[in-house]
Amino acid sequence: MRAFIDSNIFIYAAQAHPEFGGACRDIIADIEKGKIAATTSTLNISEVGEVIDRYVGKKVSRRAVDLLLALPMEISPVVKEHLLMALNYFNEHSINYFDCVFLAVMEEKFIDVIITNDSHFGKVDGIKVITPRGYG
Secondary structure, X not given: OEEEEOHHHHHHHHOOOOOOHHHHHHHHHHHHHOOXXXXXXXXHHHHHHHHHHXXXXXXXXXXXXXXXXXXXXXXXXXXXXXXXXXXXXXXXXXXXXXXXXXXXXXXXXXXOEEEOOOHHHHHOOOOEEEOOOOOO
16 A cells, blocks of 8 residues: 555554554554555654654654654655645645645655554545554
């Protein structure tokens, strides 16, 4: 399966979230095994680092980012063109701007599957959403 991986998957795994942590660790394990041809963005990695630092601490944040960078996963840079494309999604959908940037990266990479716990991605035509509960 080829999929874009949203930040919340990595965050739930790193924080050992009581409801979603186990499924998110399974998703990451499948990325490691090559069962998922995963893509994320530099913005997602930055978001993971910032959120974990804010809620857990710098040491855990550093470890999480190190582990993400070691995964066999494409990490797409976010460039000006993505930001411009994201404005179109931002105008069309009730989605936050970060998520619109992720959609722009997905469009550029011809990826139509996202693994996320954000249901609002399901409002975007042509995007298949796989949630932690629905994974496996």
